[in-house]
Amino acid sequence: MIAYFQTVLITAGIFALLAQGLNLHRGYTGLLNFGHVAFFAIGSYTMAIMVTQFEFGFFTSFIGAIVAATIFGVIVALPAIRLRTDYLAIVTITIGEIFRLVIQSGPGVTELTRGPRGIRGYSNEFFFLREDLGLGFLDPQMYLLAIVWTAVIVVGVLLFFLLRSPWGRVLKGIREDEDAMRALGKNVTSYKIQSFAIGAAIAGLAGVLFAMDIGSLSPVAYLPLITFQAWTIMMLGGMGTHFGPIIGSIIFWSIFNGTLFIPDSIVSGAEAAYLRQIGVGALIMLIIILRPQGILGSREEMVLDK
Amino acid sequence: MDDLQLSFGGLKAVDGANLEIEPGKITALIGPNGAGKTTLFNVVTGFYKADGGSISFDGNSIMGKNPHSVAKRGLVRTFQLTKSLGRMSVLENMMVAAPSQAGEKLFAAWFVPWVINRQEKQNRQKAIELLELFNLIEKKDDYAATLSGGQRKLLELARALMMEPKMILLDEPMAGINPTLGARLLEHVGELRDKGMTFVLVEHDMDVVMRVSEHVIVMANGKVITQGSADEVRQNQEVIDAYLGTGGGAVEEALDEVMEGKPADGRE
Numbered sequence: 001m002i003a004y005f006q007t008v009l010i011t012a013g014i015f016a017l018l019a020q021g022l023n024l025h026r027g028y029t030g031l032l033n034f035g036h037v038a039f040f041a042i043g044s045y046t047m048a049i050m051v052t053q054f055e056f057g058f059f060t061s062f063i064g065a066i067v068a069a070t071i072f073g074v075i076v077a078l079p080a081i082r083l084r085t086d087y088l089a090i091v092t093i094t095i096g097e098i099f100r101l102v103i104q105s106g107p108g109v110t111e112l113t114r115g116p117r118g119i120r121g122y123s124n125e126f127f128f129l130r131e132d133l134g135l136g137f138l139d140p141q142m143y144l145l146a147i148v149w150t151a152v153i154v155v156g157v158l159l160f161f162l163l164r165s166p167w168g169r170v171l172k173g174i175r176e177d178e179d180a181m182r183a184l185g186k187n188v189t190s191y192k193i194q195s196f197a198i199g200a201a202i203a204g205l206a207g208v209l210f211a212m213d214i215g216s217l218s219p220v221a222y223l224p225l226i227t228f229q230a231w232t233i234m235m236l237g238g239m240g241t242h243f244g245p246i247i248g249s250i251i252f253w254s255i256f257n258g259t260l261f262i263p264d265s266i267v268s269g270a271e272a273a274y275l276r277q278i279g280v281g282a283l284i285m286l287i288i289i290l291r292p293q294g295i296l297g298s299r300e301e302m303v304l305d306k
Numbered sequence: 307m308d309d310l311q312l313s314f315g316g317l318k319a320v321d322g323a324n325l326e327i328e329p330g331k332i333t334a335l336i337g338p339n340g341a342g343k344t345t346l347f348n349v350v351t352g353f354y355k356a357d358g359g360s361i362s363f364d365g366n367s368i369m370g371k372n373p374h375s376v377a378k379r380g381l382v383r384t385f386q387l388t389k390s391l392g393r394m395s396v397l398e399n400m401m402v403a404a405p406s407q408a409g410e411k412l413f414a415a416w417f418v419p420w421v422i423n424r425q426e427k428q429n430r431q432k433a434i435e436l437l438e439l440f441n442l443i444e445k446k447d448d449y450a451a452t453l454s455g456g457q458r459k460l461l462e463l464a465r466a467l468m469m470e471p472k473m474i475l476l477d478e479p480m481a482g483i484n485p486t487l488g489a490r491l492l493e494h495v496g497e498l499r500d501k502g503m504t505f506v507l508v509e510h511d512m513d514v515v516m517r518v519s520e521h522v523i524v525m526a527n528g529k530v531i532t533q534g535s536a537d538e539v540r541q542n543q544e545v546i547d548a549y550l551g552t553g554g555g556a557v558e559e560a561l562d563e564v565m566e567g568k569p570a571d572g573r574e
């Protein structure tokens with residue numbers, strides 16, 4: 001039972017981070033990013049490759065992963081910012097898939113990523129570190145749980161201050177009407193790149209922690225499904241709210257893993273896996289019909305047009 | 307600006323516009339619907355790229371500059387179809403417009419919160435004064451999307467003034483504004499002009515044009531057909547010709563046409 005809650009909370013924390021980054025893009029800046037999983041993957045892979053192939057320490061690799069995700073965020077943003085709404089969505093979803101396929105079978109790239117065989121053996125130092133951090137009394141799962149939720153809280157607090165500052169107000173303005181913001185003298189392009197980069201960095205951080213959780217990397221762990229789960233979490237919690245991604249993620253993963261409690265006599269394990277997917281689909285529909293603004297979103301804001 | 311040109315396909319929306327705006331004055335830009343007034347604003351403020359010509363502001367070329375850099379130089383415009391930031395409060399709409407905010411830099415909020423707090427306080431003060439003047443103070447905490455059409459026009463003008471521009475291009479600022487309030491706003495515009503701000507306004511109401519503007523520019527079919535003081539323009543034969551054809555009706559009638567924005571077709 002405790003193991004169940006640990007698993008749910010670790011995953012929920014990682015996806016809360018993912019949704020926090022997405023929420024910065026979509027909820028605050030109005031950027032329809034459907035390729036979020038690519039930033040997640042680049043975080044995981046950069047860290048794993050640096051540790052296993054170049055024998056960097058965990059901290060260096062961790063920083064490297066976040067820097068790589070940030071740079072990738074800027075690179076994706078450059079073509080993407082010229083596009084609006086649906087067009088941006090199409091381009092980002094494509095970038096996400098291209099990225100996964102390159103990891104899986106890109107010529108030259110697979111020497112680093114080991115293609116479909118994946119990478120393992122990168123997490124030892126991370127788990128040994130808990131002695132140094134004075135967390136030796138925790139078992140590895142509890143330790144990971146603690147680190148993940150520390151990250152969620154730190155990112156949450158930092159974002160909170162950023163988004164209620166004038167910088168965050170400019171992002172919201174861009175979400176509402178980017179031409180109006182241009183007329184007000186704001187460099188919309190630059191802000192969109194900043195938003196993209198920071199959201200990507202947070203996703204990269206989530207990717208590192210995800211890698212620690214799953215223990216071995218392979219491209220199949222980075223399907224577009226991850227992006228859609230992050231979207232569902234953001235919408236469930238409430239787009240453009242500070243705590244929405246966190247609450248959304250906990251509820252989402254509780255429901256998702258809830259199928260474990262259905263006795264085997266009613267549905268078998270394999271059926272339960274399908275049941276989860278059905279559950280997620282039903283959840284998305286329920287949110288949109290019953291509470292389109294999400295749990296923390298404001299109904300009033302939802303019904304307003306521009 | 308010199309010989310400014312912009313076409314949409316075959317249509318020459320701005321066709322060799324040549325004009326100079328005198329600093330510290332109120333200039334009215336008039337002309338029938340589709341004359342190219344809004345398009346001219348769009349070109350000058352960088353929203354559309356001109357096909358040819360040159361524009362300079364305050365001694366520097368602003369040809370081909372991005373909208374935000376034009377605005378940052380102090381040349382600010384409003385939109386004919388208002389653009390309010392709907393899911394932000396009226397006060398936030400004002401605050402976001404304040405120029406050179408330290409807090410707009412990334413991460414400033416983490417490192418220099420006290421600087422931001424001080425600026426925010428000053429800007430809020432200024433925003434509230436403007437909102438009071440524009441009769442919007444009771445709405446300050448409401449979402450901008452809940453404002454009426456006229457209130458949105460007011461907010462847009464107030465927001466533009468929040469930027470402390472040197473020159474401001476107003477695209478039909480009085481459309482849909484109640485006359486009493488409109489008169490008060492014009493008075494305020496006059497005061498700002500006295501302090502050295504330059505205004506260009508597109509306006510279809512000739513009474514307003516004649517009352518406030520020191521200079522009038524008449525556009526038709528993308529061209530500037532005449533300019534001068536309000537009285538000169540009133541008596542200009544070209545205006546009459548442009549709208550009514552040669553030998554057309556009285557001056558007043560011609561101006562009526564301009565005022566109602568009917569296209570010139572040269573016939574009865």
Ligand SMILES: Nc1ncnc2c1ncn2[C@@H]1O[C@H](COP(=O)(O)OP(=O)(O)OP(=O)(O)O)[C@@H](O)[C@H]1O
Nearest residue numbers: 314319337338339340341342343344345346386567
């Ligand atoms: N984005 C565009 N694409 C194509 N044609 C355009 C575009 N914008 C304006 N036009 C055309 O250019 C001409 C000038 O339009 P503009 O909006 O500048 O007129 P205006 O003088 O502001 O008129 P009004 O008094 O009605 O506001 C019109 O014929 C219009 O149809």
Ligand SMILES: [Mg+2]
Nearest residue numbers: 343344345386
């Ligand atoms: Mg117009």
